[in-house]
């Protein structure tokens with residue numbers, strides 16, 4: 001059996017080397033390292049794939065979120081509502097821009113931001129909602145967009161974990177995540193569903209004026225060479241990374257299907273176990289049906305009941321099975337984001353999840369014997385040692 005890794009980027013590269021290498025070589029020979037033709041080519045191809053009017057590439061997913069907020073003109077003191085259960089980047093940029101982060105609890109089934117909790121948190125100062133499509137499952141966008149419209153708020157999708165996912169609307173139509181909100185951000189960090197070989201990110205929007213504003217912000221606030229109209233940043237996707245991404249983009253749907261395949265096999269092994277809740281879709285399906293393609297399984301995350309999670313982690317490590325705990329501490333309890341306004345009783349779901357979730361290896365190269373070994377090792381521990 002091949003060594004099990006949380007993410008196996010070497011095996012993936014071996015299969016696409018004959019497309020990626022020449023694409024990188026082209027950039028090297030052209031020496032167009034910044035804003036070269038590869039960047040524009042990838043940008044266009046990603047716009048077509050997502051069905052979004054504008055993709056603005058930038059340096060990483062954290063910058064993408066920050067730049068989206070700058071582009072929307074959010075000002076110090078504006079309140080921005082986001083999930084307590086996510087990667088810190090989401091709340092970090094809110095705080096960095098001196099906006100006021102308002103963390104709210106998540107739904108126990110989808111792990112995504114709880115719409116009722118958003119409703120409770122809205123004040124006259126609220127300006128934006130940042131839903132995260134956590135672990136690759138779209139947040140409840142119809143309800144969030146309705147709420148935003150009612151209260152005149154912006155919605156910025158953090159799509160770092162959800163690229164390629166289809167969101168099915170109430171009326172049955174579908175939109176790719178990242179093409180629904182007023183703006184969206186994504187990350188091309190190597191381990192993400194569409195990853196490059198370094199750092200990269202992008203902002204998406206269907207709004208022409210916002211796209212124009214953002215194109216200036218990513219380039220030192222310049223709309224005309226050496227005329228700086230607004231305070232901007234330097235955040236670029238380099239051409240070599242764009243070359244990698246453009247070679248990988250045609251594989252994205254196959255990659256996400258492979259993740260769903262692995263998830264289906266995991267689910268078969270864990271389904272109906274009294275101590276294990278398998279990941280499920282929100283309300284449209286079981287999350288792995290190929291009809292709606294809603295879940296792209298950036299992570300495959302179990303929710304355990306009456307299991308010593310940390311002992312299971314140790315047991316897996318002894319068996320050379322890597323795993324992850326995403327995320328072990330709620331953001332509202334992180335030192336950097338402590339705030340008097342928060343009440344522990346408002347975070348019952350997140351407070352529980354941080355102790356009971358475990359993410360198993362999930363990537364495009366998982367083989368049946370590896371999945372079999374992982375599931376039997378997990379079940380052996382849960383059935384016999386806990």
Ligand SMILES: *Cc1c(COP(=O)(O)O)cnc(C)c1O
Nearest residue numbers: 060061062087089160161187189
């Ligand atoms: C990875 C990630 C980011 C940040 O992306 P970087 O490219 O690493 O800056 C932001 N939000 C979420 C939810 C992520 O998973």
